[in-house]
Amino acid sequence: xxxxxxxxxxxxxxxxxxxxxxxxxxxxxxxxxxxxxxxxxxxxxxxxxxxxxxxxxxxxxxxxxxxxxxxxxxxxxxxxxxxxxxxxxxxxxxxxxxxxxxxxxxxxxxxxxxxxxxxxxxxxxxxxxxxxxxxxxxxxxxxxxxxxxxxxxxxxxxxxxxxxxxxxxxxxxxxxxxxxxxxxxxxxxxxxxxxxxxxxxxxxxxxxxxxxxxxxxxxxxxxxxxxxxxxxxxxxxxxxxxxxxxxxxxxxxx
Numbered sequence: 001x002x003x004x005x006x007x008x009x010x011x012x013x014x015x016x017x018x019x020x021x022x023x024x025x026x027x028x029x030x031x032x033x034x035x036x037x038x039x040x041x042x043x044x045x046x047x048x049x050x051x052x053x054x055x056x057x058x059x060x061x062x063x064x065x066x067x068x069x070x071x072x073x074x075x076x077x078x079x080x081x082x083x084x085x086x087x088x089x090x091x092x093x094x095x096x097x098x099x100x101x102x103x104x105x106x107x108x109x110x111x112x113x114x115x116x117x118x119x120x121x122x123x124x125x126x127x128x129x130x131x132x133x134x135x136x137x138x139x140x141x142x143x144x145x146x147x148x149x150x151x152x153x154x155x156x157x158x159x160x161x162x163x164x165x166x167x168x169x170x171x172x173x174x175x176x177x178x179x180x181x182x183x184x185x186x187x188x189x190x191x192x193x194x195x196x197x198x199x200x201x202x203x204x205x206x207x208x209x210x211x212x213x214x215x216x217x218x219x220x221x222x223x224x225x226x227x228x229x230x231x232x233x234x235x236x237x238x239x240x241x242x243x244x245x246x247x248x249x250x251x252x253x254x
Contacts, residue, residue: 001028001226001241002248003219004175005091005129005155005201008033008054009043015205015216020051026220029053029245030254032201034091034129036061038071041078048085055254057088057129059117062095066109076120083124087252090129091155092117094136111143118147127151127251133158141166153251156203158185164192173251175199178221180228182210190232195240199248200225 008016008031022028033048034057035041041058048056058079060067067075079089092114099105121128130152132140137159144152154167157174167174174193177200180186190198204217212221230240248254 001026001200001219001222002030002032002245002252002254003028003202003204003222004032004153004199004248004252005034006031006204006219007036007040007206008047008204009035009040011205016047018216019204019218020053022218022220023053026218026223028219028222030055031219032057032087032129032248032252034088035059036091037064037067038074038078041075045082045085055087055252056082056085057090058082058086059090059092059129060113061091062093062110062114062131063098064095066106067113072113072116076116079120079126080124083126086126087254088127088129088153089117089121089124090153091131092128093131094140096131096133096136111139114140115143115147118143118149121149122147127153130154134160134163137163138166141170141172144170144172151251153199155201157189159189161192164189168194168197171197173197173199173247175201176225176229177201177203177206178208178212178217178225179210180225181212187228187232190229195229195233195235195243196247198229198244199251200229200244 044056048054152172154174200222230237
């Protein structure tokens with residue numbers, strides 16, 4: 001298994017140690033460690049330096065106050081400088097949940113920030129890791145088209161069949177978290193989306209409910225996600241595991 005989206009730098013140091021020491025025993029081949037701001041980018045690069053199973057992605061998480069131009073420039077320059085060491089640009093996208101809390105939020109400002117990252121992704125020939133759900137996904141698809149970005153990963157995707165059809169046509173990949181065990185909405189997405197465009201993730205340290213209540217989010221939880229995907233797709237766990245791993249390795253070139 002490969003965790004296709006995890007905020008490894010958000011864990012406490014002792015929790016990072018537990019996760020990294022467990023990788024071999026839990027048959028986890030890697031962690032795609034995304035970033036959320038400039039300091040996060042630096043921490044993720046350090047974690048990758050310490051462990052070759054950590055694959056860094058550099059970006060800026062959109063669910064926060066708009067980034068200042070100086071910090072944005074620093075992140076974009078860091079991406080260009082370290083492009084040979086990173087596997088993607090991410091996490092980037094649009095602030096769906098922040099906008100729900102504050103409908104007056106300047107969406108155009110966030111779209112402009114996203115476009116800066118897409119331009120660098122095109123220039124550096126790097127895939128993008130996206131935080132874009134529901135109607136935001138349609139906006140992002142249009143921006144991806146405008147910048148001719150072909151490799152896009154919509155993490156923890158939620159949206160309509162119409163939106164999914166657009167994504168499937170373009171060959172975009174999505175990933176699901178352990179909430180697929182108990183969330184009907186995510187189960188219906190798994191049923192609809194082709195297995196050949198699916199990956200699994202944790203989005204750790206985000207906590208989960210159901211059988212994972214009060215547990216530290218750990219990549220080993222993906223075993224349960226894979227079993228649920230196999231059940232929904234009516235395939236063996238072995239077959240599903242093999243496809244998911246292949247999709248992730250191919251997308252991230254790891």
